[in-house]
Amino acid sequence: MAAQTLFTFAQVFSTSWIVFVLLLFVNGLGQISNFVAALVLGAEVLTGNVRVLYSSMGTCLGFAVGYMLLPVVAYFLRDWKSLLMALSIPALAYIPLWWLLPESPRWLLSQxxxxxxxxxxxxxxxxxxxxxxxxxxxxxxxxxxxxYKEPNSMLDILRHSSIRTTTLILCLVSFTMTTGYYSLSFNTAQLHDDPYISCFISAVVEVPAYVSSWIALRYLPRRLSVTSTLILGSVPLFMIQLVPQNLFGLSLALEMVGKYAFTTGASLMFAYTTELYPTSLRNTATGTTTTVSRMGSCITPFLLSLGAYFNHLPYITIGTLAVATAFAALLLPESFKQPLPETIQQMHEREMYVLHVL
Known part of the structure; x- marks a missing residue:
């Protein structure tokens, strides 16, 4: 949080576009690290239904509220320096969290x-x-x-064959969800002529998705939920090709259904990932899958540019990737109504059981 706040404030004094982008890059490192650390800390401190509520509605709905506030603040502060100041100064109110938030007892035990x-x-x-x-x-x-202190480096999540397989599948699923989410989010300019209203509508659309993710995490098995959201996200993208050009509203509605599905799935993956790994690897594994998923957001502009060659090619690509990933997700272990694993051995036993059943 300190890095995110400091470099947001430093951007105000940028002397060039290059300096601005470099500071924004470090700012982004702080932002996603802050998000992942808070997600894992809450997952380890909280238990039962409260943990599910925090991992879905708490983190992701908080993101949506911030997303909605951004165009509102930007509407009244049209100057970019004033906007950055408004985004950085309130973060000072979170300084007391250093003394108020407890450390994870699970992590302390693992150490x-x-x-x-x-x-x-x-x-x-x-x-x-x-x-x-x-x-x-x-x-x-x-x-x-x-x-008996367990290892906790990124290499350790690749050392065991079963854990390595789970990690690679989770990376694929997270990559697909993020690619679909950002690809459809980058079309928000079509929602309204006013970019501020368009951005606000795009944020509001995410609220029911995060509520749906909480309901799914509360009552449905994880693999079923993830697979269903991938299929639900792909079907509208294939159907767009059948919509006549004069029915623009229908195409837009199908895009929003796709975004709803990928947003729900992305929220599911945050909670699902924290449930699969033991305490010693939880933060590392969540950070690894998140890093891979961000590669999806990096390639999104290039993926959308394929529309210059064939209008529906981006939709076909994302839809096909989602269908293939849905089948891969069936190989993941189930964590519904199961306690968080504390050791690598517990995670390994759970994965071996799933492979035996399959």
Whole structure:
């Protein structure tokens, strides 16, 4: 958050377009790192339905609210420097979070810091007015957890064959969801003649998608939800080819259905990914899949430029990719109504069970 705030503020004093873009690049690093870290922290601190609510509605709906506020603020602050100042200064209000937000007890345990984890749990019990047991983590000792401290680098998610397969499929699914989301989002100029209203409408469309993701995470198996959103996102893109050119409104409606599906799926993937990996790899794996997914947003302008050769080629490409990815998603482990894995061994056993069933 510090990096995001600092470099947003620094952009105000840019002396050239090159400097502005370089600062924006570092700003983006801070923004997505902040998003992923907050997602994983909430997933590890919270439990049950509250965790599902936070991982979907909490993070993603918060993103949609910020998305809606952006064109509203920009409408009244037409100067780009004033807009950047307005975006950076409120972030100072989040400085107290350093002292208010607890560290993840799961992560502390994985690092052998048992006493710190117990202190956080006791404080949570005090806040909730419940009596904590005398010994909370009776099966842990500082000496044992340090002796069996699990690896947590990006190479470790590729070392085991089953975990490597899961990671690659998750990267593919996240890449497809993000590519579809940004490809359809970049067409928001067609929603309204006024770009501010157009941007606002595009943000509002995402609200029901995030609500849908929460409902799906609450009541439906993960693989079914992810596969269904991929198919739902692809079907409207194939149907657009059949719409006559004079029915522009129908084509736009089909695009919005596709965006709704990919937005729902992208939100599902954030929660799904955190549920599959053990504590030692959760942050690394979520960051890895997010990084790969952002490659989808990078290629989006080039993908849309294919429309210059054939008008429907971008839609066909995204739709075909979504269908292929839907079949690959069926190979992912299921995490619905299952506790978060704490160790690599627990994740490995879950994946072996899925492969055996298949």
């Amino acid at each position: 052998g810091r048992v006493e710190e984890a117990e202190a956080i749990i006791r404080k949570a019990a005090q806040w909730n007015k419940v009596q904590a047991p005398r010994v909370i983590f009776e099966n842990y000792s500082v000496k044992e957890t340090k002796a």
